[in-house]
Amino acid sequence: MDRVRAFGRFWYDFVIGDDWRIAVGVVAALAITYAVSTTGTSAWWVLPVAVAVVLPASLWLVARRTR
Amino acid sequence: MNAAALFGAVFLACMVEAVEATTIVLAAGTTRDWRSALRGVTAGLVVLAVIVAALGPALSAVPLRPLRLVVGGLLLIFGLQWLRKAILRASGYKALHDETQIYADEVAAARGADHRARAGVPDWYAFTISFKGVVLEGLEVAFIALTFGSNQHDVPLAAIAAVAAIAVVTATAVAVRTPLARVPENTMKFAVGVMLCGFGVFWGAEGAGARWPGSDAALLVLVPAIALFALGLVAALRVVHQRRAVGPVRSLAEVS
Numbered sequence: 001m002d003r004v005r006a007f008g009r010f011w012y013d014f015v016i017g018d019d020w021r022i023a024v025g026v027v028a029a030l031a032i033t034y035a036v037s038t039t040g041t042s043a044w045w046v047l048p049v050a051v052a053v054v055l056p057a058s059l060w061l062v063a064r065r066t067r
Numbered sequence: 068m069n070a071a072a073l074f075g076a077v078f079l080a081c082m083v084e085a086v087e088a089t090t091i092v093l094a095a096g097t098t099r100d101w102r103s104a105l106r107g108v109t110a111g112l113v114v115l116a117v118i119v120a121a122l123g124p125a126l127s128a129v130p131l132r133p134l135r136l137v138v139g140g141l142l143l144i145f146g147l148q149w150l151r152k153a154i155l156r157a158s159g160y161k162a163l164h165d166e167t168q169i170y171a172d173e174v175a176a177a178r179g180a181d182h183r184a185r186a187g188v189p190d191w192y193a194f195t196i197s198f199k200g201v202v203l204e205g206l207e208v209a210f211i212a213l214t215f216g217s218n219q220h221d222v223p224l225a226a227i228a229a230v231a232a233i234a235v236v237t238a239t240a241v242a243v244r245t246p247l248a249r250v251p252e253n254t255m256k257f258a259v260g261v262m263l264c265g266f267g268v269f270w271g272a273e274g275a276g277a278r279w280p281g282s283d284a285a286l287l288v289l290v291p292a293i294a295l296f297a298l299g300l301v302a303a304l305r306v307v308h309q310r311r312a313v314g315p316v317r318s319l320a321e322v323s
Contacts, residue, residue, distance in 0.1 A: 018148060019148070033277050047271055051268060
């Protein structure tokens, strides 16, 4: 059981990393890009906006914790 | 993305990981047993070669759009994580990656561990530490090389870039016989984080059905824009960090 847990932990650390909110934000942004693109409007701007929101938000959480 | 950009991106990413793996192997080899440490490296490289050989053709068989969606998403997650760490280190919120300190920690741990032979390996500890270091650091290298290579239909060039980076780092480490502390690791991680984010955004959006204005030329705007944005975040966090270190500015009334 410990080995299974360690295996799962390794893949979680490898893919998700230190802040799970980043992964959730990226997946949500990809879903929004897909949804917008199906309407026929341009959807290229969604991911850059997601980067501009997710990265500072993740950094701000660290800065706030280390007060 | 031309061949030079593909080569440069993979080379830089692999160099960062190779420096970390080399530090671990050097610590195991110098303090324990070089033969066992090098067997660990060989075993690790064999495992990585098997993974690449199995995943390489599989990735080439996946249609481009779903491949770009998944790979773009993963690269963007990796890139944001790398960039986040590099920004926190550059702004003083996280200690700089110190290869000398990591080497010292590994040496202390290696000296305290049991000398035990196992499965024909004279020093099992040196073997496993080297093996783990190579596989764990190498997995990310293999992923980056495979995804960049398969997206650009040039896995061999990506593989050459990865092998070249590993060869340069290994040759330098053998020549100096000390951890590569002078490598500007945080700067390299920052640059790789920017590149991974740029390509992740580009491929992820294309995979999700978006069309970029200017097609591939959009990358020439995207990558510098992310770099400038990240540098801006470093500057802003540095100011916040310094203000907190100094403490709140007291008013004239409080001072008097």
